[in-house]
Amino acid sequence: MTINSEPVVRVDHVSRWFGSVVAVSDVSFDIKPGITGLLGPNGAGKTTLLRMITGLADVSDGTVTVLDQPIRNNSALFGRIGVMSEHETVYGFMKGREFVKIMGRLRGVSDLDAAADRAIELVDLVEASHRPMGTYSRGMRQRMRLAATLVHDPDILILDEPLNGADPLQRVQFQDLMRRFAADGRTIVLSSHILEEVEQVADTVLLIVNGKLAASGGFRAIRAALDKRPYHVRVMSDSPRELAAAVVTLDSVEAVNIDPDGAIVVLSNNVRALQIELPLRAEAASIRLFGVEPMDDSLESVFGYLVDG
């Protein structure tokens, strides 16, 4: 097991185009051990990017290296990588356990039975493992595919939309499993177009919009990068009209609305300045503040800014 802080995956000025359509445009980032979430709307280029990271697709420009080696046509590397694609198709005629074992055999696993048992237990599908996969539900197929991805105990996991078809309990189990793997020092890359999935589990977020890397880093780092964008803050006070009049003249404020419940919603273009100026203006006008709530802290709103902006 490799445990260090060196980049495990390096994507360097990578582009990919299909005819005149640019799917990924000049994207660069490093991925270190831990959980990295690749986030973006459908069609943003996440899958194309993951396919280049796994070597399934070639780059049009740039380089992708995994463990300092080119990934494309480097079959030796695949013994250390587990990949689960977004496609849910399975060999319907094959029983789940047979599928996991055959994937293990192809990946050079020595004690196949023990490895298959361990992987199937991890995804909690022991009872269904002797049934043909054609009889599985969508969520069960995904979990058995995850077991096949884990059977050779890979250092690096690359999972494209792994929670498709999973119910809430399965989501929690999956997130716990990923956290355990990350704690072991493994590198996990997972993509999703659902913000909560990434927000709840990822240490680092890569936001892909229109084939470009829109932002990267921790969630707060992404927020800091977006400070110049309009930001809604909800403020509760004993004198909303007076407070609205007091803050509307601030340079950091673009607009103020008063909600029917008496709170004011400030649209700020510089939230850091607002954090300092708002209490000062309230104090100067003898207004008591009951609460200040940022309204744009969810990943969904950040994502919305990026997509709409």
Add this chain to the structure above:
Amino acid sequence: MSSVYLLTLSQLSGRWRLLVMSVLALMPIVLTESLVLVPSGASVDEFELIVLNTMLAGSITPLVVLAIATVAFGNEVEDRTLANLTLAPIPRWQIVVPKLLATVSVAAPFIAISSLATSHVAFNADATATIAVTVSTLVGLALYSSAFVWLGLATTQAVGVGLLYIVLWEGFFTTYISGVRLFSIRAYSIALMHGLDERRFADTENLGFGVTVAVSVVVFFGFLLLTIRKLRNMDVP
């Protein structure tokens, strides 16, 4: 390699596919039996032209192989399970070779029984003629397999392209234009049959036996290498 081979065998052994192949394989036997039973039946030359050259070597064998070989990769490309194999730490040839072997393994029994039974009935159990027909047909099967496995990976329209190839190229052009027979798998099969039993099959305008063997080896390994190269260079869905 055995995992890919066994997996491919399972994929190719669908009930309907095997049924269609059985019907195709029976057709030359039924026709030969009919010709034998009719008192004023076909001459040896007519039998060779109609049953062996046109039907067995030019139609039944390529059709049976087409139905199997294009599925070896085609289904995995279509349902996007090919990545299960290409993401394994094994070189590409260890995926292609077992798939080709599985194709031959599934198709060969049907074609072998068909050609054995046909020639056995037609030539009154003449062992040399029966062996010549069977071996040459199986060599044709191997060559068609190599070509059609590649075709299944090269295009999503493999069955349509393959049918056009069988009808237009093997069925028309190489039948009537002798100059292009160097590029016909059917012509190799016929030339081998003539070479293996010169006593019964008169060599008229066929390729020479030595040339046929050499070209057959080139074609088989050429398509095998093309398939490996294609699998290395393609974007796997």
